[in-house]
Amino acid sequence: MPALVELKNLTKCFGNIKALDDIxxxxxxxxILALLGPNGSGKTTLLKILAFLEKPTSGEIKFQGQTxxxxxxxxxxxxxxxxxxxxxxxxxxxxxxxxxxxxxxxxSKNIIEEEVMKALKVVKLEGYEKxxxxxxxxGEQQRVALARALILKTKLLLLDxxxxxxxxxxxxxxxxxxxxxxxxxxxxxxxxxxxxxQAKNLPHRIALMNDGKISEVGTPTEIFGRLSKTLAxxxxxxxxxxxxxxxxxxxxxxxxIGNSVKIEATFQSQGRISxxxxxxxxxxxxxxxxxSARNIFKGKIVEILDLxxxxxxxxxxxxxxxxxxxxxxxxxxxxxxxxxxFLAFKASSVQII
Amino acid sequence: xNEILDGIIKALQLIFSGDPTFYGIIYRSLLFSGLxxxxxxxxxxxxxxxxxLKEFRGKSIIxxxxxxxxxxxxxxxxxxxxxxxxxxxxxxxxxxxxxxAAIIIGEAVLVTPLIVSIETSAIExxxxxxxxxxxxxxxxxxxASIAILREAANGVVLSNIAGFNRAIAELxxxxxxxxxxxxxxxxxxxxxSMYTQRGGEGFAxxxxxxxVLLLIVFGINLIIMIAQKARMLFALGRIPQ
Numbered sequence: 001m002p003a004l005v006e007l008k009n010l011t012k013c014f015g016n017i018k019a020l021d022d023i024x025x026x027x028x029x030x031x032i033l034a035l036l037g038p039n040g041s042g043k044t045t046l047l048k049i050l051a052f053l054e055k056p057t058s059g060e061i062k063f064q065g066q067t068x069x070x071x072x073x074x075x076x077x078x079x080x081x082x083x084x085x086x087x088x089x090x091x092x093x094x095x096x097x098x099x100x101x102x103x104x105x106x107x108s109k110n111i112i113e114e115e116v117m118k119a120l121k122v123v124k125l126e127g128y129e130k131x132x133x134x135x136x137x138x139g140e141q142q143r144v145a146l147a148r149a150l151i152l153k154t155k156l157l158l159l160d161x162x163x164x165x166x167x168x169x170x171x172x173x174x175x176x177x178x179x180x181x182x183x184x185x186x187x188x189x190x191x192x193x194x195x196x197x198q199a200k201n202l203p204h205r206i207a208l209m210n211d212g213k214i215s216e217v218g219t220p221t222e223i224f225g226r227l228s229k230t231l232a233x234x235x236x237x238x239x240x241x242x243x244x245x246x247x248x249x250x251x252x253x254x255x256x257i258g259n260s261v262k263i264e265a266t267f268q269s270q271g272r273i274s275x276x277x278x279x280x281x282x283x284x285x286x287x288x289x290x291x292s293a294r295n296i297f298k299g300k301i302v303e304i305l306d307l308x309x310x311x312x313x314x315x316x317x318x319x320x321x322x323x324x325x326x327x328x329x330x331x332x333x334x335x336x337x338x339x340x341x342f343l344a345f346k347a348s349s350v351q352i353i
Numbered sequence: 354x355n356e357i358l359d360g361i362i363k364a365l366q367l368i369f370s371g372d373p374t375f376y377g378i379i380y381r382s383l384l385f386s387g388l389x390x391x392x393x394x395x396x397x398x399x400x401x402x403x404x405x406l407k408e409f410r411g412k413s414i415i416x417x418x419x420x421x422x423x424x425x426x427x428x429x430x431x432x433x434x435x436x437x438x439x440x441x442x443x444x445x446x447x448x449x450x451x452x453x454a455a456i457i458i459g460e461a462v463l464v465t466p467l468i469v470s471i472e473t474s475a476i477e478x479x480x481x482x483x484x485x486x487x488x489x490x491x492x493x494x495x496x497a498s499i500a501i502l503r504e505a506a507n508g509v510v511l512s513n514i515a516g517f518n519r520a521i522a523e524l525x526x527x528x529x530x531x532x533x534x535x536x537x538x539x540x541x542x543x544x545x546s547m548y549t550q551r552g553g554e555g556f557a558x559x560x561x562x563x564x565v566l567l568l569i570v571f572g573i574n575l576i577i578m579i580a581q582k583a584r585m586l587f588a589l590g591r592i593p594q
Contacts, residue, residue, distance in 0.1 A: 053488060088480060101490035148490065
């Protein structure tokens with residue numbers, strides 16, 4: 001397969017901060033590539049450079065074999081489109097939102113109408129065209145944003161955490177659309193994610209990012225196979241922990257992940273293992289409560305990140321866990337930095353990598 | 354007391370009589386203030402876009418300058434413009450002193466800081482990523498700026514209404530550069546002032562004009578209030594249940 005994009009020794013600095021450090025990467029035509037790494041690892045900056053929204057400080061970009069710089073970048077921008085992590089919609093109808101890029105490209109009205117209907121069908125929002133875009137639910141809004149990008153049929157589609165703030169139903173619709181578009185239209189797709197499952201199932205290749213660098217590139221099988229051995233470098237990804245497992249009398253597994261934090265899991269495993277718990281699977285409460293959850297930890301909030309409709313919290317229980325709650329729960333519970341909270345999750349929510 | 358009641362009754366008669374002098378004054382007021390607002394919006398909007406979307410040295414100083422000028426006393430501005438437009442002044446050769454053009458330009462200058470300041474904050478309130486969004490969807494720099502302006506539409510409309518409100522209610526500029534020439538440059542505020550001083554029959558005219566001016570200004574504020582309330586209700590409806 002020929003390379004659609006080639007990045008050579010790419011560096012991007014914002015003031016004194018090096019967001020990207022010597023990135024060399026080839027993106028093949030018709031592939032889905034996942035950029036996997038923790039927040040702040042440079043994924044979004046890399047996507048913005050691929051979208052020609054940001055210029056690299058140094059290094060070379062080739063798009064379809066042509067070196068991109070200066071004036072060409074403006075023209076190249078029409079060849080790729082980015083969907084942002086934060087859902088941004090124009091304050092108008094769903095139709096006008098989805099049609100925006102085609103209107104800019106001066107496509108005739110009839111074709112625009114036809115294409116908008118098709119794009120809305122792809123994201124399962126038929127009949128929504130007259131609705132006010134900002135009145136839709138978070139998941140529907142993100143699907144409108146995706147339709148608005150898909151309609152342009154660009155060579156390159158860039159998705160920044162496309163499902164990070166969504167419920168499982170909307171997330172699976174979006175993942176399905178991504179796979180379909182890649183298969184049927186041959187669109188090259190780059191996804192930035194810190195979702196291990198997405199990275200495991202969706203892409204053809206994964207590029208691991210940390211501190212503005214790409215540490216490894218390979219197929220999911222290669223990367224995850226290697227991971228168990230080199231997890232130390234990778235533990236920066238949310239809720240991924242390395243530890244020692246032993247099988248308990250009840251037939252479950254108890255994994256000691258250090259700092260006297262022991263996690264109970266339903267799978268059976270022994271010895272060195274790596275586990276992962278999705279932030280969405282963790283229940284947060286202000287007081288200890290009785291439930292069927294086998295894992296309950298007391299800790300305190302050390303970081304709060306507002307993502308719009310949901311809030312991401314880092315909770316220190318000896319190890320740092322990332323938890324996701326809706327903004328409404330967040331304010332109703334009166335949470336703050338250093339608030340004391342309890343985390344609970346089922347043994348069956350603990351996944352082995 | 355009788356004189357006041359008498360004045361109000363006569364004023365109401367004037368309002369409903371269709372008196373050409375009376376309605377001429379209202380017409381000129383609406384026309385001059387309306388044109389002044391349009392001109393101020395035409396040159397104020399690009400300034401606001403520049404101040405909100407571009408980064409350059411001295412930007413905060415310019416923003417502060419416009420904010421400060423919102424409080425400019427109209428009489429002081431009127432006097433400054435009178436000196437500029439007078440025969441000996443730098444723009445005297447235009448010969449527009451004591452013509453409608455002088456009032457329109459004067460009031461446009463008066464409301465520009467208000468329009469620039471409100472529009473600047475409205476545009477700044479739009480998510481800065483919107484610019485990147487429009488661009489990634491294919492917009493050029495200027496098309497993206499227009500998309501941002503459209504997102505700030507509420508603030509833009511509000512700034513224009515506020516500008517019109519200030520223009521129609523001001524006295525100093527219209528009086529000093531317009532000269533209150535009957536049938537040519539007299540407007541609601543200058544005539545209210547003149548007829549009040551004249552007393553007698555003029556008193557009824559002043560009261561009538563004041564009622565109309567209050568109706569216009571209150572009417573505009575009422576519209577803003579209703580619009581804001583509607584937006585608030587609209588926003589409430591958006592909170593997920």
